[in-house]
């Protein structure tokens with residue numbers, strides 16, 4: 038099969054790969070580039086475990102062809118902590134005991150990050166809406182909602 | 198046509214472990230040269246947090262802080278046998294095995310410390326912070342760091358222990374069914390409050406108040422995780438979930454999360470969790486297995502609340518709007 | 532969450548350092564940074580992908596299988612059928628002597644449920660494996676199928692599973708697991724009211740966010756490492772060893788970090804065939820369920836039917852309870868004979884009843900084999916029992932919570948399966964629920980205790 042080149046930034050670092058045409062971004066990230074933080078829970082766009090951020094927008098990487106990401110800026114959960122310091126969302130998920138098996142967690146954190154980037158002071162309804170594409174089978178969601186609200190509060194306190 | 202409210206209660210118990218199959222688990226514990234402790238298992242962490250709980254159990258037993266313990270699981274080349282993580286057995290069975298192994302390791306540790314301090318091992322105690330002290334004379338002490346170094350490089354002792362916990366299999370008696378299905382049971386009582394729209398058949402669970410008796414909450418935050426998630430799953434089972442919506446008809450089975458329904462973050466009941474502790478006689482520090490039973494009482498509590506609200510019994514799970522509407526229709530005087 | 536320490540305070544010591552402390556979980560930092568390694572986060576050069584050809588029929592005889600076109604498909608490395616599996620007919624509970632072996636790894640001559648694995652295709656890519664699987668030609672003769680447990684138990688029903696020769700599991704106690712305690716008919720005769728009701732459930736999916744799967748890598752020394760999300764490492768290893776007729780020392784299982792497990796990952800389905808593929812090709816093999824497979828192919832929680840007949844007095848005492856439970860195992864046993872038996876040990880619930888009769892059946896039908904799920908053997912029974920309790924209370928005009936206090940078990944009470952009750956706490960849970968939910972009950976119930984009377 039003909040290989041096609043793709044080039045984008047992943048968490049700020051340049052990446053260039055030759056991939057099979059039709060490869061999803063999820064596969065390219067996990068199997069080619071080696072960032073396994075996006076998870077494949079369904080490969081059909083219904084679980085949210087593969088959620089990444091592309092140019093500031095929320096995307097399901099299992100439904101995104103890698104070749105459409107040329108020139109894009111891709112962000113994943115593995116790129117959130119800087120210099121070993123956890124991002125406020127990561128910290129809040131830890132403190133709220135919002136992860137059990139953790140398989141949904143990277144996708145949840147991505148969905149929450151896009152929300153907070155656009156809506157720094159979200160209501161509970163905003164959080165619910167933002168997480169509504171992400172399935173969690175372990176937590177019952179409430180700790181995750183609380184973690185996102187806590188992260189938003191800590192962000193705005195730090196901004197003051 | 199109206200929104201009607203109702204509430205229902207249910208009370209349950211649940212067995213810990215797999216007595217009817219024979220139920221062994223083993224653990225190994227050893228210290229590193231610098232006095233950290235390694236627990237080796239083949240037990241599986243499903244996400245419930247087994248690694249963390251085993252670390253806390255080992256730390257408590259040896260007398261060190263939890264962060265001095267590393268849990269290595271699950272590798273069949275290094276970890277001794279475990280039946281597996283199911284039947285609410287993980288904490289109870291593996292926890293008991295870890296306690297036994299940790300006790301044996303602790304004994305060696307105290308013996309080495311006794312030689313260093315020139316006292317009897319039985320006169321020593323741990324302070325829980327990494328030191329071993331002479332009882333009644335705490336100024337005479339040695340750090341576990343130094344004890345481990347001494348054991349490794351000076352005294353040639355292995356600070357290690359083996360643990361095995363087995364509940365022998367219970368064979369049900371053929372005619373009477375006499376058997377011992379479990380050695381300890383967890384308990385729960387749930388009150389659910391619902392609203393039922395008698396025009397659409399839709400049920401909204403407003404509140405669930407869950408009281409769980411789980412023996413001992415070894416890590417209360419992790420217990421809370423399990424119980425909150427389980428309560429959610431119970432409501433989900435009551436109202437939404439099935440792979441065969443018209444069972445026993447085999448058609449219409451869902452194949453993705455759009456067709457297989459579960460409550461999302463916008464459909465949550467206000468959930469209250471209260472925990473009681475009646476330590477089990479044979480559990481690790483009194484623990485029982487809470488992971489499964491926590492998802493059971495919500496189902497009948499919701500079913501009973503639906504009846505209380507609209508006066509129809511839905512005796513078939515899940516309690517879908519379709520079933521409620523059909524029952525209301527059947528009940529209506531023409 | 533609130534811990535109510537006032538209950539059972541006399542039985543609990545609070546002198547512990549690490550136990551009872553809300554320590555942070557050591558695995559959470561890995562979870563929130565995406566660094567936790569699940570089985571599928573490993574990548575091996577030259578890894579093959581395994582896809583199954585599955586039965587489109589609920590029950591059919593296989594006349595012939597033609598894999599020639601599939602084998603020619605670009606990227607295909609190996610195609611496996613029943614004859615490639617050394618010990619193809621197995622059952623997982625054989626490890627605890629619960630037989631007979633009744634299930635095939637790959638269908639041999641017959642399929643017994645829609646979705647059953649027939650042929651395994653190993654290819655360089657998932658897509659090649661999928662495309663080649665579509666080219667396998669299986670000629671079926673469709674047979675009559677049975678889906679309803681009641682139908683299945685009729686004498687003229689089609690036999691689902693010849694290894695049993697009847698559509699129910701034969702226990703040493705006969706067609707069902709039995710519990711007999713007191714004289715249930717005498718109890719009904721003295722009762723003020725008798726109520727018989729039937730409860731039913733449908734199959735339920737575990738739906739872990741991480742689907743069932745494994746990756747097997749040959750170690751180059753005749754050993755195979757299986758990275759898996761099984762819930763039971765040695766259970767799976769030992770069963771794989773039997774199925775593959777390989778000594779256990781050739782197998783190395785690595786796991787223990789699982790993206791959610793609610794019972795379904797106790798089945799031994801993906802590992803043996805993936806190990807076989809790795810052995811026969813000498814290459815790493817990945818076999819992971821698609822979400823569609825997880826939903827309809829992996830074992831669900833069994834559908835159950837529960838018939839409860841109770842005799843109750845006007846003063847609230849239940850004097851007799853008869854339960855007949857039916858567990859829909861689907862086409863194969865897996866853990867279901869155990870689950871039905873566990874149900875027998877669970878009824879009549881946490882209540883002290885002098886006359887009890889329990890029969891639990893494990894029934895075979897032509898559907899996806901069911902297996903263990905959170906609350907195995909108990910969840911649906913509790914639904915039935917507790918709805919029945921509500922109905923009984925209303926039947927005699929009593930508050931449903933008070934009705935439960937009257938019948939609740941306490942320490943020392945003899946259970947139907949002839950074990951004295953120990954460590955009971957139902958009464959205290961109900962007392963606390965009464966407070967929390969503002970559901971008042973009579974004072975005498977609020978001062979009751981689970982401790983043995985007079986203790």
Ligand code: FES
Nearest residue numbers: 080082084085099
């Ligand atoms: S893997 Fe992309 S939505 Fe599930």
Ligand code: FES
Nearest residue numbers: 138141173174175
């Ligand atoms: S923590 Fe397991 S799926 Fe969310």
